[in-house]
Amino acid sequence: MRTLPLAAALAALLFAGSALAADKTDKDKDKDKPQDSKPDAALVQPQSSETTGSVRVEGKSIEYKAVAGTLIIHGTGDKEHEPQISMFYTAYFKKGADAGKRPVTFIYNGGPGSATVWLHMGAFGPKRVVTSDDSHTPAAPYGLVNNDYSLLDVSDLVFIDAPGAGFSRLIAADEDKGKREEQMKDRRKEVYGVDGDGHAFANFITQFLSKYGRWNSPKYLFGESYGTTRSAVLANILENQSSVDLNGVILLSQILSFDTSIDGPETNPGVDLPYVVALPTFAATAFYHHRLPQQPAALEPFLREVEQFALNDYAQALMAGSRLDDARRQAVAEKLHQYTGLPVAYLLKADLRVTGGMFEHELQNDGGVTTGRLDSRFSGPSLDPLSKDSEYDPQSSAISAAYVAAFNDYVRKQLKYGDGQQYRLFASIDHWDFKHNGGEGERSINVMPDLAKAMKTNPNLRVALHGGYYDLATPYFAADYEMHHLPIPASLQKNISYDWYPSGHMVYAHEDSLKKLHDNVARFIGETDNVK
Structure with a gap:
């Protein structure tokens, strides 16, 4: 899929x-x-x-x-x-x-x-x-x-x-x-x-x-x-x-x-926006499942903080691409760990770019559990704990x-x-057919x-x-x-x-x-x- x-x-x-x-x-x-x-x-x-x-x-x-x-x-x-x-x-x-x-x-x-x-x-x-x-x-x-x-x-x-x-x-x-x-x-x-x-x-x-x-x-x-x-x-x-x-x-x-979709952004390299705008949802999900290194007292103030990091330090780091120096890369990975619960080593290996499927598979994978996509409050047994991405949606099945x-x-x-x-x-x-108003190509339909x-x-x-x-x-x-x-x-x-x-x-x-x-x-x- x-x-x-x-x-x-x-x-x-x-x-x-x-x-x-x-x-x-x-x-x-x-x-x-x-x-x-x-x-x-x-x-x-x-x-x-x-x-x-x-x-x-x-x-x-x-x-x-x-x-x-x-x-x-x-x-x-x-x-x-x-x-x-x-x-x-x-x-x-x-x-x-x-x-x-x-x-x-x-x-x-x-x-x-x-x-x-x-x-x-x-x-x-x-x-x-x-x-x-x-x-x-x-x-x-x-x-x-x-x-x-x-x-x-x-x-x-x-x-x-x-x-x-x-x-x-x-x-x-x-x-x-x-x-x-x-x-x-x-x-x-x-x-x-x-x-x-x-x-x-x-x-x-x-x-x-x-x-x-x-x-x-x-x-x-x-x-x-x-x-x-x-x-x-x-x-x-x-x-x-x-x-x-x-x-x-x-x-x-x-x-x-x-x-803006976090499904499949790796097929559209150079467009880092999906990773930026998905980060607050990753953070909310990690908050819900108590996977954060330090659990915040309340969800919404925590999300406002994550939103600001996403729009500023995280977006700038991704925009830098190969120009990002090692020290800054490490600092951003450690901050992402604080906001998502994912291991620093995993985030570095992913080049700071985690897709929806990767996050759903990895967040609770240490327990052999896949996180829901349509509703990330849901969880279910992983079909393949060694997979890179989630292979089904526990909420949909539920x-x-x-x-x-x-x-x-x-x-x-x-x-x-x-x-x-x-x-x-x-x-x-x-x-x-994703072509719209006579436009060419089907990669990025935009009806804004x-x-x-x-x-x-x-x-x-x-x-x-x-x-x-x-x-x-x-x-x-x-x-x-x-x-x-x-x-x-x-x-x-x-x-x-x-x-x-x-x-x-x-x-x-x-x-x-x-x-x-x-x-x-x-x-x-x-x-x-x-x-x-």
């Missing part, structure tokens, strides 16, 4: 809820393809199932209507009458609310190509699956409980599955088998990429606004992981191509510039089965949708200009950034760095808010953090919905 070229590795690894499906076998992929290539008349017609329910959010009861269904996304230009995607969604509407004043939030996970089961069942849907806080959740039966922290108290919610994931499907409707196969190749090429994905979601949202009469509602985007990359692209498309002014963009576990089982049971029994269909956690993507343009053309647009201190997939300080380097006027920086949590990539997997996440997002919507 970690020996892949950077763009390919990120495409495989940035699943917002689980990295397990990145290792899908060729057999699994082949099993997906015949279903995609069958002509299916049902796919070209929108489907829906309506049910009702109630949820208590922090003591307040909310009655809602739920719609689980699909919208059909057509092509553009000479293909505008050609159905391309059947996109699945689950929408929750508060009963009795004034649609013109009621906010609507479009929610999606990342991947690219992930279903949105994670945010649906872990964060903001009316039901929440119960998982262990920082250890492996026991096998079924799993607990499904009222979600005390659903966002239905402040907004209607639309959970969207990416094309090819969940119950979403690419459409090849021609009756001729050969033509269907060619259509499917075209669909994959058109949709599975930064731009194709962004336009598919933009088309879905504008169609949804028309179908449900929500054009005059306050509108929000909520993306996690690669979903934040999508949100930057999507916000720019909606603002500047569809004339949809958004009230807010909410980013969870952000990555906008892939040059909770994925609970989410999968809970949603498959919930969607069929309570939402009354999906009988006879397979719910796919991930789309079968052989290649993700997209978000900046959306903010400049809509200077009232507010952005809320959320992240976990224990997230090694998208380190919080990398997200902080990106936002402070957006090409926007200084006056627009006040439109960005920051909230960090003692949790991982899936901030909501830690219940106390879920409550804080709900409260912060609810307050953000209340401050920006423009409802008098």
